[in-house]
Amino acid sequence: MSPVVRRKEERFALPGKYLLLILTLICIFLMLLTFGTSIFEKPLNTSLGYVVVPFQEGISRAGEWLSNRSEELAQIRVLLEENARLKEQVASLTEENTLLQQDKYELNELRALMELDEQYGEYKKTGARIIARDPGNWYTSFDIDKGTEDGIEEDMNVIAGGGLVGRVTAVGPNWARVTAIISDNSNVSAMTLVSGDNLIVSGDLKMMADGVISFSKLVDSKDVVVEGDKIVTSDISDKYLPNILIGYIHTINQDNNNLTKSGYITPAVDFEHLSEVLVITDKKQTIASPMENE
Amino acid sequence: MLRKITVAFLILICFLLESTVFSHFAIAGIVPKLTIILTSSFGFMRGEEEGMLIGFFSGLLWDVFFGDVIGFYALIFTYIGYVNGKFSRVFYPEDIKLPIALIIVSDLSYGVLCYILLFLLRGRFDFLYYFRGVILPEALYTIVITVVLYPVILKINELLEKREKGSSQGFV
Numbered sequence: 001m002s003p004v005v006r007r008k009e010e011r012f013a014l015p016g017k018y019l020l021l022i023l024t025l026i027c028i029f030l031m032l033l034t035f036g037t038s039i040f041e042k043p044l045n046t047s048l049g050y051v052v053v054p055f056q057e058g059i060s061r062a063g064e065w066l067s068n069r070s071e072e073l074a075q076i077r078v079l080l081e082e083n084a085r086l087k088e089q090v091a092s093l094t095e096e097n098t099l100l101q102q103d104k105y106e107l108n109e110l111r112a113l114m115e116l117d118e119q120y121g122e123y124k125k126t127g128a129r130i131i132a133r134d135p136g137n138w139y140t141s142f143d144i145d146k147g148t149e150d151g152i153e154e155d156m157n158v159i160a161g162g163g164l165v166g167r168v169t170a171v172g173p174n175w176a177r178v179t180a181i182i183s184d185n186s187n188v189s190a191m192t193l194v195s196g197d198n199l200i201v202s203g204d205l206k207m208m209a210d211g212v213i214s215f216s217k218l219v220d221s222k223d224v225v226v227e228g229d230k231i232v233t234s235d236i237s238d239k240y241l242p243n244i245l246i247g248y249i250h251t252i253n254q255d256n257n258n259l260t261k262s263g264y265i266t267p268a269v270d271f272e273h274l275s276e277v278l279v280i281t282d283k284k285q286t287i288a289s290p291m292e293n294e
Numbered sequence: 295m296l297r298k299i300t301v302a303f304l305i306l307i308c309f310l311l312e313s314t315v316f317s318h319f320a321i322a323g324i325v326p327k328l329t330i331i332l333t334s335s336f337g338f339m340r341g342e343e344e345g346m347l348i349g350f351f352s353g354l355l356w357d358v359f360f361g362d363v364i365g366f367y368a369l370i371f372t373y374i375g376y377v378n379g380k381f382s383r384v385f386y387p388e389d390i391k392l393p394i395a396l397i398i399v400s401d402l403s404y405g406v407l408c409y410i411l412l413f414l415l416r417g418r419f420d421f422l423y424y425f426r427g428v429i430l431p432e433a434l435y436t437i438v439i440t441v442v443l444y445p446v447i448l449k450i451n452e453l454l455e456k457r458e459k460g461s462s463q464g465f466v
Contacts, residue, residue: 016342016379023350023372030357030365044358052355055310063315132310133317134360135325136367137428138412141360143313177359184413185362205413206423208323272323 041170049147049172056131056175057145064275123241125159125278126150131175138205140183141166144277147174151281155239160277163268164188164233164244168279176279181246182213182271189237190246193230195220201231201246201265212250216262227252231265241284297454301336301344304450305352308332313359324428326435327401328443329356333371334400335393335447337378338385345375370407374400387452393444394437401436405429 034040128144146152148171158165158178166186170177181188184205191198199218207214218225229249233240245268252263308328316325329352337345353368361367378396385392409424418424 016346016376019343019346020372020376023346024369027350027365027369027372030368031363034364040364041358044354044364048355048358052306052310052359055306056314059310060314063318066315067318132313132359133325135312135317135327136356136360136408137324137432138408139360143359175359184418185416205418205428206420209427 045170045172045175049175053131053143053145053172053175056143057129060129060131123280123282125280126152128152128176128277128279130275130277139185140180140203140208140271141169141177142180142274143175143177144279145175146279147172147176149173152176152279153283156283157233157239157241157244157280158277159244159280160269160274162245164240164246165269165271165274165277167239178277180271182208182267188240188246189234190215190231191234192218192220192225192249193232195222195224197225198234198236199231207264210264212264212266213247214262215249215265216255216260218252218261218263219259220261225249225252225261237284239284241280241282296457300450300454301348302351304332304447305329305348305355309352309355321435322431324431324435326439327404327432328439329353329371330374330401330404331397331436331440331443332447333375334378334397335444336451337375338381338393338396339387339448339451340379341382342376342379345379346372347375349373349375366411370404374404387448390444394440397440397444398433398437401433402429405432 030040126146128146128150130142131145132143134141144158152168152171154168154171156168158167164181166178166180166183168176169179179186180203181201182203184203186203188201189198190201197218197220199215201213201215204214215231227249231246231249233242233244233246235242247265247267250264250266252261255262308331312325312328316328333345333349333352336348349371350368353366353371354364356367356371357364378400381392381396405425406429409421409429413424414421
């Protein structure tokens, strides 16, 4: 019996190497192909989407329920305190809101006078639920339960709780992948609300534990930007719609070159407890490149 | 055939668990790698070929749903399956030390490879930070899960092998 088994093993040893070679070549070929184009992505996204996504939706809901229950028990006291604090905040915000309403009324009047269009009015949005998260521990991305069938396209912006979450980087028929702005491979062109100075907001795995993301290349020659200032997406970004809140400046430092500043931003979104997001179905209008027109 | 279906289900279940349930129970943002446990255990239980194929397909699932390019994780996982398959000649089901050691080494090398390819090449040089903050905790968490998951995988494989043996003897 044993020599037969041995021979069988030896006969399999050679194809092993070939199989490894074949699989390696397939992987490299796929990588090269998908790096520049998206030929393969569509069939794969579609077929796997139909197999995996329904399960993800179900299990994710169950997992969320479980973690919510365990968190509920742990957090009741904290929540009570937070509730009292939030009630105070609601009172002050209501007051602020009335003031702002008055300002807005005035603004609309003035805009009408100046014959300006409402430039950044309401964007069209659609809600989506997070069904899976990247288990890779290196980058932060997640899947949502809406795709091309619901009108989602690549590069659409995703927000939650009034702040920017990220943008859609891949779509299937019934799911889409959102890469978060806190992901280490994400860069967002942003500006300060106070002075309109541009800066680059980049995700940073190292700072993720502290709940902040880094920013750089802020030109602030008049020193008007201070900690706590609002950072929003800039007008010149070609993927992000303008004036979406990213977060607040946490720390700010002068760079060694004495020209630019960098530091950290506290994001407006609580990425740890994100379960529902809004996808803005309006896309940033980009100018067609002159090459295409010629 | 039964083996193929069972293994396909195992891959799917492991991928689903790590991307949904375990991401809710992530400790310090670290998710254990069930698919690495699966790839590497089938590698040393069944040999290079099966390890490679399981690695390839679970990597492909990762690539489609979370990867920047398709084929990146598939390649890493294929090699994990292949290298683990090399140890199938010294594997005994009764021995728990070798599987644990192999899974730790697989997960660590996966982490280091990811660091080199995804981070070092983009100029993030603080290897020690990433090793302590991501790679090591991930390996430890994965080992804790291995203690629970590995016996299950071993049992499933034993049942499959028993069935295959029975049917092949029936044919002879």
